[in-house]
Amino acid sequence: MMPEAEEHDRDAPFRSDVARLDALLEEVLSEEEGESLCRRLREIPIASDGADAAPAGFEPETVGTLVRACGFYSQLFNIAEDLHATRLARAGRRAGAAPGRGSVERVLIRLRQDGVGLDRLKSAFAGFEVAPVLTAHPTEVQRQSVLDAQRAVRRALSHLQRADLTRDEEAELSDRLKRVLLRLWQTSEIRHFKLTVRDEIENGVAYHGLTFFTALPRLYQQLERRIEAVYGEKVALPSFLRVGSWIGGDRDGNPNVDATVLRAAFxxxxxxxxxxxxxxxxxxxxxxxxxxxxxxxxxxxxxxxxxxxxxxxxxxxxxxxxxxxxxxxxxxxxxxxxxxxxxxxxxxxxxxxxxxxxxxxxxxxxxxxxxxxxxxxxxxxxxxxxxxxxxFGFYLMPVDLRQHAAIHAGVVAELFARAGLEEYGALDEAARVRVLSRELATPRLLYSPYVQ
Missing domain, CATH: 1.20.1440.90 (Phosphoenolpyruvate/pyruvate domain)
Structure with a gap:
């Protein structure tokens, strides 16, 4: 399970993290599933294509546990690998390495070299609008409980690499990490029930406390600081990056989304x-x-x-x-x-x-x-x-209201009928555009609270 020994010294923290996770996971599995499972796990040969191949004769239940253990290890390995990539990037910045391709610093330096002045840059930012949109997909199975535990694993590994740790602190952190692994192993990774729209709303807003409230203001500060470093002048950027959502507003994709749900989302x-x-x-x-x-x-x-x-x-x-x-x-x-x-x-x-x-x-x-x-x-x-x-304003994020075009057409047709206008449903596309443009251009309202 260990990476090859011929790694550079810069990868020593990564190898240390993987070795620690390997040892702690083996302890957890041995205590929870028995030493025989760990022995069988170690005996699984590696196929020529790199895939694990379980020996014949394993009971179905045992095979299921072995497969889950392998997947569990892969998740932990990915966490350690991601943490190490962050660690290497930070080390490069501390050492004054040249900005990497695709980095903000490199883009700004290139713009300056190409003669793009600060006024033109600020004008461009004033016209930017970036809006990643949160969605709720029926195939989403990740649980917040599992994600929280995975983040706890990363935090513990990060603290364990501190150079000034005492033996007692290291032992305490290692115990904490083992407790998280035990909790993860004993937690079901998927839900046994279907989420309601209100559950999806709650999951969507949870990301703000975890990331957006902290990350977005920091991103703007860092971008302004980097522009100042390249151009030599302080700037105050407009808020061009905002988060959106269609959770609670997707009436076209979920029949359970109605006005009550939309109000609950807001x-x-x-x-x-x-x-x-x-x-x-x-x-x-x-x-x-x-x-x-x-x-x-x-x-x-x-x-x-x-x-x-x-x-x-x-x-x-x-x-x-x-x-x-x-x-x-x-x-x-x-x-x-x-x-x-x-x-x-x-x-x-x-x-x-x-x-x-x-x-x-x-x-x-x-x-x-x-x-x-x-x-x-x-x-x-x-x-x-x-x-x-x-x-974020007083509303956190705008909600996209998605509705089938036939519903909109029916509403417009009813409004036109009550107002004594054209029969909207009988019009071709060009005529619909014409009458809609006409009504949008006039201040007269079609809707009245006195008309059923």
Whole structure:
């Protein structure tokens, strides 16, 4: 199971990870399935085409367990391999290696060499729109429980490669890794039931806490930093990359998707977005303990501080914390106005009209910090929160509403009939385009609440 010994020294951590996983997995299998299974696993010959070939005479149940063990090992090997690829890439960046093909740095350097100026680059970004869309496919069988455990394996392996680990820490991490392997082995890898649309919605929004909330603001920061390194000037990029979804809106692909499900998708998505914002505001409250004895603040921040619901004596000289309490109270008002089961630490105040108003108050904090010698603080959690609000808004992600064209045609035909217009169903394609263009161009509504 071990890679060939003729690997370069740079692959030593990988070989160490694989050896550790190999040993721990053998312990788990021996304890769970018996030593005889491990012995049989070691005896499986490798066919000439590289595939495992189980010896004849194995009981069907044993063969099934052996196949699962081989697949389990392959998953662990892939995790170690992926971690090592990341490790090598980081080592290359630390050593100052030239940017690789396809990297952002190399593309920016090439653009600069080709005479593309910063103004032209910024103009191009202003026209970009990238929207990866989350989908729910009926063949999706991966369980969050399994994915969580696989991520735990990777984290444990990463920590075990630290150079300053003590023997006790290494033993503790190794025990933790074995517990994860045991949990994985005892967990069913596939579901025994069919997911509902609401389950799919929950799975879709789970990725935001795992990746998007952290990764997207960081991506924008890194891209801006790399543009500055190549062009020598700071830039503020527009939010051209946003995540979309059609989970809960795919009426053409799932008969169970209706208006109630779509409303549930919107509500759950908004709840996740607001939950993230409340958490980040709480983090900022802990961080921005700046004292009025040490720093000044802008008039805008001072107004927010004077309206604060935080009346604790210990906060009287901490204007940023007072201002954050005001922002959190208004965000709680927005959550209440949207019917979300969330609240902050303060009573709900006047709700924000939209995400832009929320972002405007956060911008007041950032501008004040920058103007009074604390700009570095604005670039951390506050900067990431501002980017998140710009990307995710109060809705998390737009939902694509997919519906069969015949349904739309039927609705339009009914509207036309009630309004005394053309018989839409009898029109050819050119005529449909003509009458639809006409109706879209006029402010007159076809729908009326007084018409059945």
């Amino acid at each position: 509500t759950r998505q908004a709840e996740v977005a607001f939950g993230h914002y409340f958490g980040e505001l709480a983090g900022l409250y802990r961080e921005l303990s700046l004292s009025a004895r040490r720093v000044a603040v802008s008039d805008g921040v001072q107004r927010l501080a004077e309206a604060s619901p935080d009346v604790a004596e210990s906060r009287r000289e901490e204007p940023y914390r007072l201002a954050l309490a005001t922002i959190e109270a208004r965000l709680a008002g927005s959550a209440r106005a949207l019917g979300l089961p969330l609240s902050g630490r303060y009573p709900a105040a006047e709700p924000y009209a939209d995400q832009r108003a929320f972002l405007a108050d956060l911008s007041l904090l950032a501008a004040s910090l920058a103007a009074h010698g604390s700009g570095l603080l604005a670039e951390g959690r506050l900067g990431r929160l501002m980017r998140a609000v710009d990307v």
